[in-house]
Amino acid sequence: MSQTKVICFANNKGGSGKSTTCCNVGYSMATEGKRVLLIDGDMQMNLTLSFFDDETSLTFAKEGQNLYTAIRKQKDLTAFVQHTEYEGLDIIPSSTLMSGIEYDLFTMWQREQVLRNGLKAIRESGVYDYILIDSPPTLGCWVMNIMCASDYLVIPVEASPWGLFGIANMFEFYEQVQRIAPDLKLLGIAVTKANERKNYFKQTMETLGSLENVRLFDTYIRTDSTIEWSQDNSKPVMAYKKSSRAAQEYLALAKEVMEYAHR
């Protein structure tokens, strides 16, 4: 039985490419024959909407078939798994009610470990090779739950003038979480929305490349409108247009992630 690796995508900076990266790395892993479970940890439901239309996504939210319901009731997550239309790729959808999760966690026993406890059975079953978790752009008890449930953290960073603003808070938060989850490792930083012709792209790569003990993935994802079209069609970019540059880049990034997660 394989050992399931849990990887979360987090950055308190909004719009840094967390959901896009979680969706497309997950899909790429599945095309490589891996069994993947995606978990949508954000009230914006962007990961859920990457696979289902608005109506279906809202039905998961309304009928309690979502992560928020599971966490609030401190349930095992097995019954909340939905199949996507793709082989080897499942998802636990989110709900807009996730907006209240911090309040709900506040009174819970072992409140940083609720997600980890809910995932225990799925993890131990060895059904999945990878579990990928998408985070909201916040740093609170819920994101702490996401990190405590993970073996690895990937930080997507947007190659933009403000992309690096606040990254120090992210590192500080990671170090704080490590005190209660000492096995959590920073797998690396993935640069997204890159435009090689812009100066701030070079600056971003240089700054991130010079950080000690932090891996910068060789693969960076360039700005590509195919990504937005794929999201508009509720599909991962590779399922929408396999020949696109973004699809190839996300496959390359997924291969790097898998390589390092097994070292």
Ligand SMILES: Nc1ncnc2c1ncn2[C@@H]1O[C@H](COP(=O)(O)OP(=O)(O)OP(=O)(O)O)[C@@H](O)[C@H]1O
């Ligand atoms: N490589 C890319 N090329 C073009 N657009 C992109 C690319 N990556 C992401 N986007 C767009 O940028 C926006 C932000 O991306 P995404 O939603 O993945 O970020 P996020 O970090 O999950 O945001 P949030 O913090 O709100 O959860 C989205 O509208 C998405 O379509």
Ligand SMILES: [Mg+2]
């Ligand atoms: Mg997101």
